[in-house]
Every structure is written in C-alpha cells, then in structure tokens.
Amino acid sequence: MHVGKRGAFIVFEGCDRSGKTTQSRHLSSVLTSKGVDIKQINFPDRTTTIGGMINAYLTNTQDLKDEVIHLLFSANRWECVDSIKKDLLAGTTVICDRYSYSGAAYSAAKGVDFDWCCAPDRGLLEPDAVFYLKANLDELTSRGSYGEERYEKLDFQRKVGEQFDRLYAQRSSYWHLLDASKSLQELQDQIAAVADGVLQQAAEQPLSTIK
Ligand code: TMP
Numbered sequence: 001m002h003v004g005k006r007g008a009f010i011v012f013e014g015c016d017r018s019g020k021t022t023q024s025r026h027l028s029s030v031l032t033s034k035g036v037d038i039k040q041i042n043f044p045d046r047t048t049t050i051g052g053m054i055n056a057y058l059t060n061t062q063d064l065k066d067e068v069i070h071l072l073f074s075a076n077r078w079e080c081v082d083s084i085k086k087d088l089l090a091g092t093t094v095i096c097d098r099y100s101y102s103g104a105a106y107s108a109a110k111g112v113d114f115d116w117c118c119a120p121d122r123g124l125l126e127p128d129a130v131f132y133l134k135a136n137l138d139e140l141t142s143r144g145s146y147g148e149e150r151y152e153k154l155d156f157q158r159k160v161g162e163q164f165d166r167l168y169a170q171r172s173s174y175w176h177l178l179d180a181s182k183s184l185q186e187l188q189d190q191i192a193a194v195a196d197g198v199l200q201q202a203a204e205q206p207l208s209t210i211k
Contacts, residue, residue, distance in 0.1 A: 004091045005091060005203035005204075006088050006089055006091060006202065006203060006207065007037065007087065007088045007090070007091050007092045007093035007094060007199075007202070008088075008093045008094075008128045008129070008195075008198050008199045008201075008202035008203075009084065009088055009093075009094050009096070009125055009126075009127045009128050009129075009202070009207075010027070010093065010094070010095050010096065010127060010128060010129050010130075010131070010195065010198060011096045011098075011099045011101070011127040011129070011130045011131070012024040012095075012096070012097050012098070012130075012131045012133065013098060013099065013101045013102060013105075013130055013131070013132050013133070013164060013167075014132055014133035014134065014135060014164065014180060015135050015137065015140065015157045015160050015161050015164070016140070016149075016151060016152050016157060016160075017135070017140045017152075018133040018134070018135040018140065018180045019133050019135075019180050019184075019187065020097050020098065020131075020133055021042070021097050022184065023131065023133065023184075023187055023188065023191060024040065024042075024095050024096070024097045024131075025040065026184075026188050026191075027095055027188075027191055027192065027195060028040045028095050030188070030192050030195075031093060031095075031195065031199075036093055036199065037091060037092045037093065038092065038093050038094075038095060039087050039092050039093070039094050039095070040094075040095050040096075040097075041080070041084070041094060041095070041096050041097070042096065042097035042098060043073070043076060043077055043080075043096065043097070043098045043099055043102065044058075044073060044076050044098075045076055045079075045080060048076065048079055050072055050075050050076045050079060051076055053072055054069070054072055054073060054076060057069050057072075057150065058149050058150050058151070059149060059150070060149075060150055066107060066110050066111075066112050067112065069107075070103065070107040070112060070117060070120070071120055073102075073103045073106075073107075074100075074103055074120035074121050075120075077099065077100060077103070077121065077124055078124065081124055081125060084096075084125055085125060085207065088125070088207060089207075093199060093202075096127070099127065099130075100118075100121040100124055100210060101130065101164065101167050103117065103120075103121060104117040104118050104121070104163065104167060105160050105163035105164045105167060106151060106160055106163075108163045108166075109156060109159035109160040109162070109163050110159075114163075114166070121210055122209075122210050122211060123209050123210065124209065124210050125207055125208075125209060125210070126207075126208045126209055126210045126211075127174065128174065128198050128201065128202040128205075129174055129175075129176060129194065129195075129198040130171070130174060130175045130176065131175075131176050131178055131191055131194075132164060132168050132175050132176065132177050132178065133178050133180040133187075134161070134164070134165075134168075134177055134178065134179060134180055135161070135180040135181070136180070136181050137154055137157055137158055137161060138154075139180075139181055140157065140180075176191075176194050178190060178191070
C-alpha cells in the first residue's frame with residue numbers, strides 16, 4: 001500500500017479560447033520547477049477510439065445526436081479514471097485541461113436537460129480545485145483560430161458561459177473564478193498563489209467522487 005501523500009487533482013475550465021491550455025501548461029511547468037511530480041492531461045482525449053469519434057464530431061466530419069456525443073465525452077473520461085486515480089495515489093499531481101463541467105456546460109447550452117447532463121459523470125473523481133477562466137466573449141473572438149471547430153461560435157459560447165456560471169454558483173467552495181481578460185502574468189500569479197494551498201490541502205484529504 002502507498003503510504004505517502006497523494007497528489008492534487010486540478011482542473012481548468014472555461015469557454016473555448018479562454019486561455020485554459022496556456023494557463024494549465026504554465027502551472028505544470030511552475031510546479032515541476034518546484035519539484036512537484038506533475039502529469040498534464042486534457043479532455044477530450046482524442047487519442048483513444050472514443051476520442052477519435054469525438055474528434056470526427058468536433059471537426060464536422062460526423063454528425064451525432066446531442067445525447068450520443070454527450071455520453072461519448074463522459075465515456076472518454078470514464079476510460080481514464082483508473083489511470084488518474086493511480087497517479088494521484090502515487091503522489092503525482094494531475095493537471096487537467098477541461099473535465100466533467102465542460103461536458104455539462106456544452107450539452108446543457110444546446111438545451112439538453114442539465115441534471116441529465118450531470119448524471120453520467122457521477123462517480124468520477126472530483127477535482128480538488130477548478131480554475132474557471134471566465135471570458136469576455138467579444139474579446140475571445142479576436143484570439144487565434146476561433147471559429148474552426150463545431151462549437152466555436154459566439155452565440156453558442158455565450159450560452160456555454162451561462163452554464164459555466166451556473167456550475168460555479170453551485171461549487172464556489174473549490175472553484176476559483178479568474179478574469180480571463182487579465183494579463184497572462186496576472187493570471188499566472190493568481191493561479192500559482194492558490195495552487196500551493198490546494199496541494200497542501202489535497203495531501204491531507206482522501207479522494208472524493210462527483211455526487
Ligand atoms: P478542446 O478545444 O479543449 O480540445 O475541446 C474541444 C471541444 O469539446 C470544446 O469546444 C469543448 C467541447 N467539450 C464538450 O462539449 N464536452 C466535453 O465533455 C468536453 C471535455 C469538451
């Protein structure tokens with residue numbers, strides 16, 4: 001049995017082009033330079049068979065019913081749950097670019113029932129912290145390559161933003177709201193300051209699951 005301290009499970013969420021990928025990678029490198037064992041992952045994981053189906057949908061080469069793609073996104077997380085758990089218990093901190101909340105926000109934004117959207121992810125590991133990069137949508141459209149994939153449309157992203165706000169309101173104890181229009185440096189500093197405390201707290205707490 002592993003007797004050391006577990007790693008923290010840290011998730012970045014937000015609309016497309018809100019800076020999640022940049023900030024999650026930066027946090028990974030900051031923590032790595034401090035000697036923390038880090039694994040960086042992202043959802044959807046397009047490398048699996050299910051991920052390939054998701055990629056075909058996102059790049060508009062295949063159409064699927066809203067409920068079907070929703071369940072595929074969830075299955076794509078379920079197929080990784082054991083490896084995330086193993087890493088965390090081995091003391092590795094897992095930094096994840098999008099997770100369950102993107103699943104609920106994007107499908108609910110299409111009009112799929114919110115509770116139905118949350119149900120398939122019950123039982124997945126719950127993050128110790130979620131950094132929610134809340135964006136000003138008008139600013140986001142000017143960021144690079146916005147508009148190439150299925151969901152990258154301004155009206156739709158507004159609806160997704162409303163769903164993320166709803167998720168945040170229900171989970172503000174471990175969600176950290178960040179203003180995505182701030183400078184990269186300001187955001188990096190804000191995230192790094194919170195992350196240290198998250199790692200310390202997680203080390204003392206058992207893993208929990210999404211209820
Ligand atoms: P990405 O740009 O971060 O690779 O994500 C691809 C798209 O998939 C993005 O528009 C958000 C969307 N998405 C969902 O609709 N449901 C999910 O469960 C996840 C993880 C992403």
